[in-house]
Amino acid sequence: LTGAVSRVSGANTMEKATPYADASSYNNFYEFGTDKADPAKYAHTLQTKPWTVEIEGLVKKPGRFDLDALLKLSPMEERIYRLRCVEGWSMVVPWVGYSLAELIKRVEPLGSAKYVEFITQADPKTMPGVRSRVLDWPYVEGLRLDEAMHPLTLLSFGMYGEVLPNQNGAPVRLVVPWKYGFKSAKSLVKIRFVEKQPVNSWGRSAPQEYGFYSNVNPNVDHPRWSQASERRIGEDGLFAKKRKTLMFNGYEAQVGQLYAGMDLKKLY
Amino acid sequence: MVALRHALKHRSAKPVLWLLCSLPFVWLVWGAANDALGANPAEYVIRATGDWTLRLLCVTLAVTPLRVMLGVPELAKLRRMFGLFTYFYVVLHLLCYSWLDMGFEWGDIADDIAKRPFILVGFSAFLLLTPLALTSFNRAIRWLGAKRWQWLHRLVYGVAMLAVLHFFWMRAGKNNFAEVFVYALVLFVLLAWRVVHSSMWRQLSRSVGFTR
Numbered sequence: 060l061t062g063a064v065s066r067v068s069g070a071n072t073m074e075k076a077t078p079y080a081d082a083s084s085y086n087n088f089y090e091f092g093t094d095k096a097d098p099a100k101y102a103h104t105l106q107t108k109p110w111t112v113e114i115e116g117l118v119k120k121p122g123r124f125d126l127d128a129l130l131k132l133s134p135m136e137e138r139i140y141r142l143r144c145v146e147g148w149s150m151v152v153p154w155v156g157y158s159l160a161e162l163i164k165r166v167e168p169l170g171s172a173k174y175v176e177f178i179t180q181a182d183p184k185t186m187p188g189v190r191s192r193v194l195d196w197p198y199v200e201g202l203r204l205d206e207a208m209h210p211l212t213l214l215s216f217g218m219y220g221e222v223l224p225n226q227n228g229a230p231v232r233l234v235v236p237w238k239y240g241f242k243s244a245k246s247l248v249k250i251r252f253v254e255k256q257p258v259n260s261w262g263r264s265a266p267q268e269y270g271f272y273s274n275v276n277p278n279v280d281h282p283r284w285s286q287a288s289e290r291r292i293g294e295d296g297l298f299a300k301k302r303k304t305l306m307f308n309g310y311e312a313q314v315g316q317l318y319a320g321m322d323l324k325k326l327y
Numbered sequence: 328m329v330a331l332r333h334a335l336k337h338r339s340a341k342p343v344l345w346l347l348c349s350l351p352f353v354w355l356v357w358g359a360a361n362d363a364l365g366a367n368p369a370e371y372v373i374r375a376t377g378d379w380t381l382r383l384l385c386v387t388l389a390v391t392p393l394r395v396m397l398g399v400p401e402l403a404k405l406r407r408m409f410g411l412f413t414y415f416y417v418v419l420h421l422l423c424y425s426w427l428d429m430g431f432e433w434g435d436i437a438d439d440i441a442k443r444p445f446i447l448v449g450f451s452a453f454l455l456l457t458p459l460a461l462t463s464f465n466r467a468i469r470w471l472g473a474k475r476w477q478w479l480h481r482l483v484y485g486v487a488m489l490a491v492l493h494f495f496w497m498r499a500g501k502n503n504f505a506e507v508f509v510y511a512l513v514l515f516v517l518l519a520w521r522v523v524h525s526s527m528w529r530q531l532s533r534s535v536g537f538t539r
Binding site for chain 1: 364366369370501502503
């Protein structure tokens with residue numbers, strides 16, 4: 060699965076991509092277990108065919124898209140994004156997909172739609188982690204409609220020029236590069252347009268630690284660790300120096316205006 | 328039990344156990360040198376040294392209950408070695424955190440300890456364990472007197488509780504408690520055994536009619 064070089068501003072960082080072996084073996088995807096190595100070990104059971112994504116809620120044109128329809132909806136682009144995990148590590152990943160806005164425009168949100176809720180696959184038969192009580196399943200994430208419409212918000216089907224490996228959220232996932240990684244929901248099955256701010260899974264589980272916005276922000280620490288710096292995966296081994304974390308993960312020029320006037324210490 | 332006592336009496340028993348206890352360290356050094364510690368080697372090393380500290384703490388605290396229950400007095404001779412290995416791994420744990428996570432930025436480390444309860448608890452456990460390691464040799468027992476030495480070394484029970492709390496807090500944000508509960512349960516059983524055993528012993532000595 061390949062895509063043309065994206066012309067969206069900020070979509071092509073010149074930083075060195077993380078080795079594919081690391082990006083596909085060091086994952087948080089609790090539906091397959093809480094250890095970083097679990098998804099690569101167990102995600103082969105995930106059934107990605109057939110796959111449909113349901114669009115519902117406050118839109119003029121609700122309905123079901125099967126995967127082929129989604130793949131053909133808009134031309135594929137390659138986007139090289141920094142990925143910053145809330146745990147303090149980061150990667151650089153070349154994703155393949157198109158702006159979520161393309162899909163949103165197609166389904167025509169009503170004026171009352173203010174937020175978008177993303178619901179992901181939760182099948183205890185193929186996802187062993189769903190049998191554990193680590194989180195409430197299915198895993199749910201949310202964005203404000205203007206965040207979801209931002210051209211950097213990516214609906215992704217592939218990475219490194221290939222179809223997404225199961226452990227990275229096949230067959231279709233969200234990538235929101237200026238937010239902590241957990242906002243980028245994997246293996247999407249439902250996209251719902253709503254009026255009220257949705258409660259995301261981590262926000263429900265530990266609201267004092269994980270906010271709805273979860274924008275990458277070096278000045279707002281996680282209650283149990285600093286967010287001022289990060290460790291780049293696959294860079295110079297054990298003794299690599301950590302690098303400074305950038306405001307909005309380095310996408311401030313593109314997305315800063317979405318948060319003008321907001322107190323980001325309160326709305327973390 | 329006879330076989331176990333026999334094995335523990337053998338002069339190679341201690342060196343063999345010493346080698347076993349150092350295997351995790353050897354593995355970490357080998358893994359670091361050969362890039363075999365996964366995508367995030369620093370995290371791997373910090374977590375592994377923490378895990379081994381907890382495991383060896385459990386082993387150390389299991390020595391006395393096993394010695395009494397199984398009737399194997401030879402176990403007593405191993406307790407100091409396990410205790411010192413516990414300290415060895417906690418020193419490595421702290422060193423790896425200070426180096427790989429904090430880049431030896433002493434100001435940042437001090438801030439981190441003061442600001443984050445989970446780090447503070449871990450650091451306190453390390454501090455409490457330090458006098459135990461420093462007074463682990465025979466002459467220290469003579470200097471302090473056996474009774475005072477024993478009192479001092481009861482700090483290990485506090486260390487065990489702090490260590491589990493540290494681990495619990497680290498996992499708390501992610502609701503991932505299965506492993507924490509295993510360690511908590513093991514340590515609880517080992518501490519509860521001591522409470523029950525010492526009260527039984529007191530009753531027994533009272534009924535037999537001698538005083539300490």
